[in-house]
Amino acid sequence: MPHPVKKRHTGCPVAFALDTFGDRWSLLIIRDIVLKGSKTYGEFLEASEGIATNVLADRLKELESAHILVKSRDPNNHRRYFYRLTEKGIDLVPVILEMIQWSAKYDPQTKARKEVLSKIESDRQGFLQEIRERLRES
Amino acid sequence: MPHPVKKRHTGCPVAFALDTFGDRWSLLIIRDIVLKGSKTYGEFLEASEGIATNVLADRLKELESAHILVKSRDPNNHRRYFYRLTEKGIDLVPVILEMIQWSAKYDPQTKARKEVLSKIESDRQGFLQEIRERLRES
Numbered sequence: 001m002p003h004p005v006k007k008r009h010t011g012c013p014v015a016f017a018l019d020t021f022g023d024r025w026s027l028l029i030i031r032d033i034v035l036k037g038s039k040t041y042g043e044f045l046e047a048s049e050g051i052a053t054n055v056l057a058d059r060l061k062e063l064e065s066a067h068i069l070v071k072s073r074d075p076n077n078h079r080r081y082f083y084r085l086t087e088k089g090i091d092l093v094p095v096i097l098e099m100i101q102w103s104a105k106y107d108p109q110t111k112a113r114k115e116v117l118s119k120i121e122s123d124r125q126g127f128l129q130e131i132r133e134r135l136r137e138s
Numbered sequence: 139m140p141h142p143v144k145k146r147h148t149g150c151p152v153a154f155a156l157d158t159f160g161d162r163w164s165l166l167i168i169r170d171i172v173l174k175g176s177k178t179y180g181e182f183l184e185a186s187e188g189i190a191t192n193v194l195a196d197r198l199k200e201l202e203s204a205h206i207l208v209k210s211r212d213p214n215n216h217r218r219y220f221y222r223l224t225e226k227g228i229d230l231v232p233v234i235l236e237m238i239q240w241s242a243k244y245d246p247q248t249k250a251r252k253e254v255l256s257k258i259e260s261d262r263q264g265f266l267q268e269i270r271e272r273l274r275e276s
Contacts, residue, residue, distance in 0.1 A: 012249060
């Protein structure tokens, strides 16, 4: 499936961000890694709201070529790959946290977890650090 | 132009955020209001990277029905409308600031302005407050 949006680099930082990870599915894949600990193609397929296999494969490839994800072989199963966030990908966590706070405030049906929200509010830097360390070790 | 992505409400705050404003054009319209002070259809058409008139009209309608924008008649020209961000829309500014910081770090061709970046880094809360006040008064 080709990307529906024509990308034109204008130097605008908001456009650059949207061009790189602003596709809905791309950010849901990143969410699954950050919040659910997903690592494999099968886990993404299960976690992301009904993502089609071809769309998933396409987005993983795009995120890899944007150096947001890296792929490595599972040492125990050479036919399976693990996907991890790079430092560039990990640096997207603050964007995701802001989205979570915004939705928690405005979505009456939100399932944002209370303990996550209170961690973001009471100790944002500490919580970010905790997530970063977990992702680097994964 | 129909929205290309099927929206399914799962309660996930990241999916909710993406469903509400995650379309590339929607966020570029919000960027134009926040950073360029755009207010009218004509200004959005000019500012947003080659947005088509039907896409612009569609996104303005969506943002209005999501209560992110409000539309009011220009008192000096009854055939023209002004678009402003609601409080719900203004609360998206932190998401945009995080995107700006991320892009400034990773886009070698970034045009993110140095004085904006240093304000975000040195006094994020004060800068946010300054933007909020400007948007409320506009």
